[in-house]
Structures are given as C-alpha cells and as structure tokens.
Amino acid sequence: MATGVLPVFVGRATRAVEFCENAEKEYTAGLRLGIVTDTQDITGNTLKECAASITADELSAVLPRFMGAQKQIPPMYSAIKYGGKKLYELARRGVEVQRQARDITVSAINLVSSNGNDHVLQITCSKGTYIRTLCHDIGAALGCGGTMSSLRRTRAGTFTIDIALTLSEILDMICTGGLEKVAIPLDNIFSEYPDVKLSLVETRKCKNGAPLSIADLADGTYRFYGPDDEFLSLGEVVNCKIRTIKGFFTV
Numbered sequence: 001m002a003t004g005v006l007p008v009f010v011g012r013a014t015r016a017v018e019f020c021e022n023a024e025k026e027y028t029a030g031l032r033l034g035i036v037t038d039t040q041d042i043t044g045n046t047l048k049e050c051a052a053s054i055t056a057d058e059l060s061a062v063l064p065r066f067m068g069a070q071k072q073i074p075p076m077y078s079a080i081k082y083g084g085k086k087l088y089e090l091a092r093r094g095v096e097v098q099r100q101a102r103d104i105t106v107s108a109i110n111l112v113s114s115n116g117n118d119h120v121l122q123i124t125c126s127k128g129t130y131i132r133t134l135c136h137d138i139g140a141a142l143g144c145g146g147t148m149s150s151l152r153r154t155r156a157g158t159f160t161i162d163i164a165l166t167l168s169e170i171l172d173m174i175c176t177g178g179l180e181k182v183a184i185p186l187d188n189i190f191s192e193y194p195d196v197k198l199s200l201v202e203t204r205k206c207k208n209g210a211p212l213s214i215a216d217l218a219d220g221t222y223r224f225y226g227p228d229d230e231f232l233s234l235g236e237v238v239n240c241k242i243r244t245i246k247g248f249f250t251v
Contacts, residue, residue, distance in 0.1 A: 001043060004153030005164050012248055013186045019234075019246075020189060022127050023157025024107065030150035031119045031135045033059075033142065038091070039077040040132035041148040052144035056114040062141045063109050063121075066134060071101035075133050104129040118149065158189065186248060187223055187231040195223040198232065206232050207249055212242045221245070 004027070009017050030042075034052030037044030074080050076091040080099070090097060108124035123131060132148035139146020154161045165173075165182060173179040196217065198206060203226040205212045217237050224232045224242070226249070233247045 001041065002151040002153070004151075005156045005159050005161055006153070007156055007159045010183070012250065015246060015248055016186060016189050020157050024155075025125055025127065025129070025153060025157075026155035027121075027123045027125070027131050028112070028150075028152045028154055029121045029123055029131050029135060029148055031059075031121055031138060031146055032149040033117045033119070033139055033146045034144050035147050036136070036139065036145035037147045040075050040130075040136040041151075044077070044147070048145055050144055052117050052142075054117075054142050054144060056111060056119070059114070059119055059138075059142065060111050062138060063111065065141060066109055066138060067106055069103065069105045072104045072130065072133055072137075073099050073101045074130055075136075078130065102128055106134070109134075124155075158191075159184075185231075190223050190234055193221045193223050193234070195225060197225045197227065197229075200227050203227065203230075203232065206242075206244070206247075207251070209244075213240050214242065215240055 007020060009020075032042060033054050034050050035042075035046060036048040037046055039045075074087070076096055076099070077088045078086075080087050082090065082097050082099075087097070087099070105126040106123065106129065107126075108122070110122045112120040112122050114120075121135075123129075123134065125131075125134075131151055135146050135148040152161075163184070170179065173182065196214070198212075202212060202214070204210075206224065206226075214237070217240055219238055221234065221236050224235050226232055230249060232249045234245045236243045236245055
C-alpha cells in the first residue's frame with residue numbers, strides 16, 4: 001500500500017547517510033473517514049465504523065490543529081522496540097503497552113481532493129512522523145474516526161519522485177548494465193555548499209589527515225575536490241584552517 005521515494009546509498013556513499021536521515025519528508029496520503037482500524041490503516045481489522053458526513057470545508061478547518069511542532073504517540077503496529085520486542089510483535093499477540101509521545105513537526109498539511117468519505121492530503125513533515133497516526137488523530141478530532149487508505153512518499157530530503165526509478169527498472173539495469181549511469185553522484189547531496197579544488201599537495205595532506213590551510217578562504221562549509229575532480233570531503237573553514245567534517249575519498 002505504501003509506495004514512493006526510498007533513497008538507497010551504495011558503497012562509500014553510505015558515509016553520507018547521517019546527513020540525510022533527518023531530512024524532511026513529503027507524502028500524499030489517502031484519508032478514509034468513518035472507520036477506525038487496529039493498525040490505523042485500511043489493511044487492519046476494523047474496530048469501529050460509522051456514517052461520516054464530513055464536508056471538505058469541515059475537514060480543512062481541523063487540519064491547522066495538526067500543524068507545527070507537536071507530540072505524537074506512535075502506533076502499536078510499528079517497529080519501535082519495547083522491552084527488546086518490536087511493538088508490532090506485541091500487537092499481533094494482542095498486547096498493548098503504553099508508548100511515549102515523540103516530538104514531530106508537520107510543516108504543511110493540505111487537502112488535495114475529496115470524494116465522499118475519501119480524501120487526499122499532502123503532508124510535509126519531520127522524520128519519525130507516522131502518517132497513519134496523523135490520519136487516525138484527524139478522524140478522532142472530527143468525531144467520526146479515520147484511517148489511512150493509501151500512502152505515497154513524494155520526497156525525502158532532496159530526493160524527489162520525479163528522479164526515482166522503480167524496482168523493476170533497477171533490476172533490469174542490474175541484468176543489462178547501465179545502473180552506474182543513473183546513480184546520483186554523492187556530492188549532489190551537498191550541492192548547497194560551494195566547491196574548492198585542492199592542489200595535488202593539498203590533496204595528499206587531506207587524505208593523510210594532515211593539517212591544511214588555504215589563504216583567503218572565507219569561513220564556512222565547503223565541498224573539497226582533488227585536481228582530478230575526485231570528491232574528497234565536506235569540510236568547515238575557520239580562520240583559513242580546514243576541519244574535515246566527513247571524508248569521502250577513495251584510499
């Protein structure tokens with residue numbers, strides 16, 4: 001039921017995961033009002049069902065309540081661990097435990113379309129946000145209950161759905177070759193920072209972890225490259241001295 005963007009880091013690019021894992025996410029979610037399930041999505045067992053006569057205007061009116069920084073209680077059907085067990089393992093055994101509310105931020109939530117009890121929401125949120133819990137809570141706020149009927153992640157940080165490949169396309173490229181041609185260069189992740197090309201001597205110092213200074217380089221964060229355009233590192237400059245934040249060069 002859930003589809004969309006999933007960034008995959010390969011080889012030395014895995015060293016950059018820490019810079020992306022907390023990135024903002026964007027989703028297109030289906031919300032079905034008038035039904036509550038144990039998993040908070042349409043695949044679960046129905047716990048309550050009622051006739052919902054909520055208009056698009058009424059739904060739009062409650063959405064601002066779910067904007068901004070807030071606390072969210074994660075669902076029992078989740079991979080969060082409790083006493084060494086994943087919550088969904090306990091839920092499948094009929095056990096429910098108290099969960100701690102977690103800090104999340106919803107920076108945008110908009111109603112895209114409505115058709116009876118089925119509505120489509122566009123949501124931009126922080127890492128750790130459960131969209132099905134958001135749908136469940138919106139339904140509760142409207143007094144009729146709600147569950148998530150579909151989910152598509154359209155953006156994860158700088159990675160958007162328009163540049164994504166399907167799993168079948170990737171498998172075909174593995175069999176026929178050409179996967180490297182569509183792989184996104186690692187340094188694209190840091191495209192917001194200016195680039196600096198180092199000399200051969202400076203590159204050797206960088207790779208050996210020796211102190212490195214560059215005159216007349218303003219304080220800030222930079223992408224550093226070798227003379228052959230190899231992406232070496234992400235670094236911070238303070239008083240012309242370079243401190244490596246993370247190295248990505250090949251030894």
